[in-house]
Amino acid sequence: MSKHQNITDVLMVGATGSIGQFAVRAARRHGLRPRALVRDVGRAEQLLPDVELVQGDLEDSASLRRAVGEVDAIVLTHGSGGDSRSDARAHVDYGGVLNILRALDDARPRVALMTSIYATRSDIPGATPWKRRSERLLRASGLPYTIVRPGWFDHAGPTQRRLVLEQGGTADGGIARDQIAETLVRSLLTDTALGKTFELIATEGDEPSDWAELFGALKGDESGSVDGVLDPADLLVEAEPRTLRADLEAIRSVRGTSG
Template sequence: MTVSTVLVVGATGSIGREAMAAATEAGLAPRALVRDLGRAKRVLPADTDFAVGDITRADTLADAVREVDAIIFTHGSNAGDHQRVDYGAVANTFRALGRRRPRIALMSSIYVTRQGQGYGPVIDWKRRAEWLVRASGAPYTIVRPGWFDRVGSGDGRLVLEQGDTGDGGIGRDQLATVLVRSLLTDAAVGKTCELFARSGTASSDWAALFTPLDPDTGLDGAHDSARVPLDAEPAGVQRDMAAVRAVTE
């Protein structure tokens, strides 16, 4: 699949703005999904390709997803509305896409498999969003970043891990670059990884970075701990899963 036009969900956020810049630098044509056009024009370049829509409403997203080759999800709720935002944006985007399946880069989070350890509902909804992406049949890469900005000046070496047992920090620009480059790297397809920055020099060999990762199987990331059975999930989640799977059947 050739990737050219890329929709950035969460484009006015701190990661989204970096993803817009990284996509442009990579020679892609990024499109910014925004809810408030006036605010968006204050934080993004004047020549940005804007698409106005609300990620909590699938019926507003038709123009945003039209003729896109890929989608980068960088969104997140700042008000605790994780079901409607962290999860809902992904579910609504697939509703708007219908049967089309562009390439996906999803920003998730470390710790999403650590239920019952005091991290609250956000990790459950982020993990459910991951399940939707894996079940959709779209070519995808899921990146679980470490703690934002907990990096030093010499932390240029990117480390990709699996199994959600690691910890560490990552720069926002580093995360955005990995999300963009995953769309352009065949070895990244069908894989989930945690992302950290360690002391060392940055590499531009993206195939070498993604190739050692194991591909996902089923709804879980490679080496993840066992998930809650799907039939124990909320009814709305089960309906969404059935809907995205129906496209591939």
């Protein structure tokens, strides 16, 4: 099992997805025991043979309690891409994180959350704030976390294996799916990744050899702040809709991170 003393059982949210399937494989490669949250067990059995499956839906908090039970860590790679509802991002990208945090009660697993490279970019056509809002919930929870904002999936050639981790929301570029998965799992196993938020792209060069150094070079998010350390100072919490502020407060109060 895991060489990291604290982490063995890992809940994989979005495990049947294009990144999630790589994340399950990466978890296994590192000696972890993945448990997949899935909506359709029959379909998941085909995609994820020999993986523990727990049926549940991110839109139904009660269905998540069994999935989150007794896990040491959670990797979240879910997404609403296949959902045609106009409010799918609110319900799945954001609501999924909210409901997982609610289902945890007072458990304290380590969390790796995948969002997106443009999470803080209001100037990009079609960009929405829902991923950024989901990040805020996780920071407000006080759980030990790492937030990975990957660049364009598959827009990295076979010789582009060097990872570039940037902060501040201005990065642009591509990344292979296996690199995203590896980074998410490594973040669970590397203490210098704790409390960090970063954009992730790949450039020409070799795979990282020292993950502690790679994560360690980043600035940590400020304690008590709901934003990434170098995020632009817009989308002010005070100006957010009342229901979203209430969600943040509820997470803080359940987790004991208020004021």
